[in-house]
Amino acid sequence: MMAPDQSLKKHVADLIKPDRVHRDIYTDPDIFDLEMDTLFSRAWMYVGHVSQIPNKGDYITTRLGPQDVIIMRDNDGEVNIFHNRCPHRGPHLCGNSRGNTKRIVCPYHAWSFTLKGKFFGMPFPEEYPQECLKSEFDLTRVEDVEIYRGFIFARLKPGGVDLMTYLGEARSGFDDIIDRSPEGEIEIIPGAIGHRYRANWKMMFENLNDILHPMGAHASAATAINSVSNPAKLHPVTKSLVGSSKMMPVLPKLQSKITRYGHSYATGLISVINQEIPKGDHYHALEKAYGAARAEEILKTDRHLMLIYPSSNVNGAQCTIRVVRPLSVNETEVWGYAFRLKGAPEEVTRNSVFYCNIATSGFSPVVADDLEIYERAQQVHERGMTDWVNVARGYRQEADAGRNAPPPATSEEYIRNQYRVWLEFLTGDAPCQA
């Protein structure tokens, strides 16, 4: 990727206004390349969980911004991340999504590497200058790797704030999953479910904290769900995914929580509608471990879809994470993972898997609704049918009240917050500072 010229950065700065954004940010391949080179290379990205690689030699492959990477546990138990690329002629080293190995061996000419990414051996080494064999052929290592309570984060280009500063209060999204385990431990359930959509990655981040959109976008899914012959038999997760117009009056009472680096979540639903928490087996397991008051507090925790900008989103109550992978300016992949809470009843695990499937599968009527909207908007932007996209909901009130007042969840301030940090990453010459 060539270094972006300054005129592109200047152009990008003209595309973001306080209450609207230009369609080019969804359609211009040069801007997508700039996003990869800046935001997706300099931000801390969630890449996996330690339970995916519990043993020495375990690895998973994934994507870190523009790079394909291998996340590997070495013989000292350390987690290393390498570019998934052979230093000889360049093909991917690992084609599997996960596995276990004693050495990393290239499938092309069998060069091999240790679990710490050091060059180990090759056929006919005498044909190379000896100094090359010392380090030039080691795998490229991702230097900035940090683990927060088992959740692995990485940053392709070193520099900028540390992970804790970057996450800020958003780290509570990860705490929320762990807190729900009576043993304080979780593990990822092997496997993942995913889908691709033909639209820009930012559409998903704009949508997930949009608490108004279910009334419109999911109306047909709601009609279908409400017309089943025995609604009482519907899975509670299915019912909870579809908003109802009856919720409209309470929505302005919910709050939006927004952090410095583009993260956000909506909260307040449980207290506003005075929802009782079920006192079933999960509650009793938590009560036994932590006492009644703490058990109630844990299950009443109400962070709806914590957006971890720009890599992922966490649903603490459903113990799931979705990872967003931009493939090109108009193609995006989303992968969902469910967690098992150690010490919790099996029903909690089943619900997490059920939620993960229905929130991430392209066959889910709810996901299909959202993808239809993203793709319609992408088509309009690509055809140049409009220049500006409005993100002004709540803007005037917040401008009057001052930015420090917490916005209601009906506000689009969380989107404007995303674009403030997006602009900072894309136009800054140095990593974002605190």
Ligand code: FES
């Ligand atoms: S390309 Fe990997 S060993 Fe030749």
Ligand SMILES: [Fe+2]
């Ligand atoms: Fe939706």
